[in-house]
Amino acid sequence: MYYQWEDKNHAQIHRCWEKCIAGKFPTLLRNVRNEAKAKAKEQGKNVGDDMTDVIDFKPTWIRSEIWKQMLDHWNTPKWKAKSLRNKDIRSRATGGKHTLGSQSYVTLKRKAKRKLGRELTVREAWKQAHCRKGSRPLDKDLSCSSSLLLDVDSAGDAQEENLV
Template identity: 30%
Template sequence: MIPKLLSCAISSLKHMWLLYYELADFAKKAGLVFPPRETYDFSVMRDFPPTWITSDVWQALCTIWDTDTWRNISESGKRNRSSSVNGSISVHTGGSITTEQHRKKMAKGKDPLWGDIFKQTHLEKSEKVKLASGELIGSQPEYWVNEKSWTVFDKYEKAMCEKYSPDPSRHSLGDVEIWEHCVGGRK
């Protein structure tokens, strides 16, 4: 039950800012003073579940969200999502799964190339369908989530072709030295 609750908590927290207004209206109608949006006082919110979730599940979620541990995780995530590295905020299109999980999903009898994993997590969502079906041959800057992603990929592909072969099928899975150089050093 707890892993399912935690998964639900993470998913629901992403939509918290939308729920806040719905919950604030319920609380105000009940005569309560609802806290400012920045505070997220879950002890108040606990009594006002959204219409689409049962009261017991909502109260369990609020109990999780009302801990210092959860607040620390939330703040850390907020900082990470807005942090800038080399003048660019990190943008991924891989969803909530890790790069390693993407690698495992992409492995069909053999490990995927690092460049292909990078594409899976940095291409615009519409281009991933083409990538999966093998239709995406050349990669143009407009296919990527931001210019930095395109630049890193282009630099990496050129360096791999220079070191190994113009034919990507003859490349190693990945080259740490080339990768670190292309992304601007070890993070």
């Protein structure tokens, strides 16, 4: 029923798993904290800055003594300052997300070809997908002439600062 790898591969597989989970673990713990706070609020508890308010709302998969240690750690001034700083950084992050919504690259290229009468360049498609809405080259006027789009690259760095 289950796949078992050879013992000689165990260390490499374990390192890979550790590397993968390292990026997901902070988000997992943030979700655990938020769920515990939400459950406490549903029960009428006033959940403030003190994480001990959620001690009774631990997930079933975390042992009680571990949950208490986690709450104690989350209540330290050092952790709270770091959490607040990272929350602020996440809220200010502007890049790294695609701005096409549910529209695929194929749909973008097909629409642009129909409106412009030519294929989009890779650079134009990338800019359209990664620039902020309203400052993307094709947002200005999809029915514009292709010479206007060619000028986007030479128009200065106004577009570049909106890129990832």
